Amino acid sequence: MSTDFVPRVLLTKSFIDSHDRAIKTIALALRDAGFEVILIDYEMPSDVAHVAVDEDVDVIGVSFMSGGQVSVTEAIVGSLAQANRGDIPVVVGGTIRPFDVEGLNSAGVRAIFRGGESFERVIETFRALALSTRAERNAAA
């Protein structure tokens, strides 16, 4: 039994952050590449994990336009682990300052988009991560 696989992505930013241009652009590009894109504005980092579980997403993309890059990412990764969904990869984008990179990497993010990457690269990164999440999960089931 096999069928088409529609990858599901959660794209999110803080509800305080009013800059949604970047996230909308990526959402449209992913939709046009055949993804289902779920959007939320999180109030607390743990909201992201909660929604990721309920929506059974394959990748999470977090956009930062102001602060909290490292601490929020760490909190999201932590709540995912707590919800037993540490397998869902997290990627970050937006205003990522040079001194954030090390902290983000040690938090376990799977990709960092600092602007300037081609859409193709972004989409391929999401697709590869989504495929591996889904394959692992189906193997585990």
Added chain:
Amino acid sequence: MSTAVVGSSESLAASLAAIAAGDRTVLAQAISRAENSPALAGLIDSQLAAAGQRALRIGLTGPPGAGKSTLLGAVVPEFVRRNHTVGVLLIDPSSARTGGAILADRVRMKHRPHPRLYVRSIGSRLGHGGLAEVTATAIRLLEHWGADVVLIETVGAGQSDIDVCGLADVTMVSAPPGLGDEMQVMKAGLMEVADIFVVTKSDRPGAQALAAGLADAGPGGRTGTDRPVLLTSATSGDGIAGLVDLLERQEPTPVGGTPTETAPLSSADQLGQPKSAPVAPPRPVPAVRPSAQALTPFDLTGRVAIVTGATSGLGRRFAEVLHAAGASVVLTGRRADRLNELTATLERSIAVAGDITRAGDRESVIAATLKRLGRIDVLINNAGVSGDPVPAEHLPAERWTTTIDVNLSSVFSMAQLVATPMLAQAHGSIVNITSVFGLVANAPVMDAAYAASKAGLVNLTRELAVEWAKRGVRVNAIAPGWFPSEMTADMVDDDSSQRYIRRSCPMERMGREDELDGVLLFLASDASSYCTGQTIAVDGGWTAR
């Protein structure tokens, strides 16, 4: 691109057992698998068809941007608050070209996570065995998980969306005021499926007219009068409790029955007594027919109000007035015995003793309120102190600090604490009790700390009001002149004080205890729904000259 879907009957049985035990991860993954494999969906359907669990299935449709998701953001927490276990399916169209979709309903729905709530976004994925089939399987899985209410949002754009309504026991069709020509489109496609019309965004102009139009239009071969028309505003919270009252009275179709016969909705139904909610009494069913139902904007039935400093004369009065208008009241103050005395006289009240200047005590007031009453709609920041008159040059530093601490800092902290639940429900009214001596000088009754703290409150009121204006939370202040209270007890029968009042107050008298009731009720209730950031002086004309 393809991937194997595990669908052996043992693993399915294990998954279904885990879902029945409440495992939302397995539930989520089962919905994904059903979406990706019509064969597995069929297997799930056959396993669950006889299971027995049957939720009330509520469809919600309407033109794009009607305010459906925002409405769910208000309705769903209300169902959860009334102890239901709720499943929500948010359906959005998939791109016919790429199969991708933007599922953005959650952005507007904006709910807080809850163990008894599961929300799922679904792309319509045309060509996958039909939207209605996948949705039916998802509903069955939600019922198996324990949902007793399932809400389904779909854009009433095409036939497949409308088919989804066939799965529902009751279908709500929503429309906002100001659609104009689009109403025609709605009439053609959506009117027939409606069991209930909901005029969304009722805070906007034209809502009453639209409701009236829907009530007598009688389109789609059905007379309008047998279908309720309700007005709701997710921004103000108006009409939400009434809509949930009405939905709670609907019966799910029994298992094995055909999903056609739903409990009749008569207009008598809308006007009937609402079922009582487990926590606070619900508000009466709101405006249905604009002409038939008088608005009672001062009514506080079903609302929860916190009054600080409730052991003082004015605080006690405030609590009694709000209670008399229908609110459940939470009384705070330092003297537990007095609080208990007061709660004994007020049917719907709880007491939380504590010192408002202590962070821990403030937090326990909020926590106790949310735990026991489930929500916060009104905060009356009444607690305050004043002292004997002291010339400014001799005012002790600690008197300054204490006064600012009680009268200003703790008021701000309380406002901050209630803001979280109020902003989340996009509805709330904060009333700060300042003083005419926040507007004019206190002298000759010299108290620089009091004057400064109360003046600070006046502009704090404006600042909070503007910051939260768009998000449904209003902040206003009352500036009483001289009223009899413990703080002013000495003045009432002191000659020189009376002379001072006659000289400074155009009405030449102190206020009576009941003369703050009207302003308090006005600011606490929806009667002042367009009023925020204001300080209303109730002072016999003191500040008018």
